[in-house]
Amino acid sequence: MRVVIERLSKTYQDRSGQSVEALQSIDLSVEEEEFLAIVGPSGCGKSTLLNIIAGLLTPSEGDVFFDGLRDGSHPPTAMVFQEFALFPWRTVLGNIEFGLEERGVAAGERHERAMRLVELVGLAGFEEKYPHQLSGGMRQRVGIARALAVDPAVLLMDEPFSALDAQTRQLLQIELLAIWERTRKTILYVTHNIQEAVFMADRVAVLSRRPGRLIAVVPVELKRPRSETMLGDARFLQTVDLIWGLIKADAEKALVSPEGG
Ligand code: ADP
């Protein structure tokens, strides 16, 4: 599914009545079956952007279109959060089935679908475990399975692996790419890690410091399937450097411009 973001802006009003401009006039298209990464410094509005696309927040201005249609209340998306956000009182299977229960899917079909996803994310044998019995990596596998359970056309991922150790993160990156190849979802993947963005994505959208503006959309010219060996490729390193340069230039601009703070 194609996602088009048009002139999207968001200004929050905090409790003291102060306004915080989080996003400023973002224009961005994500193609059918594309893996798009979004990078930018902490606080630049990345989560705000995903939450608007997910229909969890309303924008101050602008629109989001899914295959040309605007559907703010029931967008065809599902979200994977950084902090896993699992129900501690539900088993692996119970967590994965949650969204299906909400949609009124019958128990038999729910179970069948959840079991297929357990396989897909590599959790076979752990169906009856509770989140506290799982490692961080396994919990995030549940998060991914739960999001995929409702068969969203667009998968939104907000720094999903940033709480994991480096080795687990690397493993899950590769596995997520394999899942993406199999399910052909459109993925919007937020991270503050430039290497991770370049390793996984077809293109990387680079946001400025707050208020987040789109600085550039950088294509990643690396073949698929991606593998760890590519982390040393000249092209990988050049792309990382290019994005790093864009972010650094933006940060330095803020130091000399009075409105930048
Ligand atoms: P990121 O995910 O890139 O770190 P966020 O989207 O979480 O950034 O936040 C962008 C900016 O908006 C930050 O300055 C943050 O403090 C502010 N912000 C986020 N949520 C709210 C809110 N509910 N009320 C007021 N300000 C907010």
Ligand code: MG
């Ligand atoms: Mg965030």
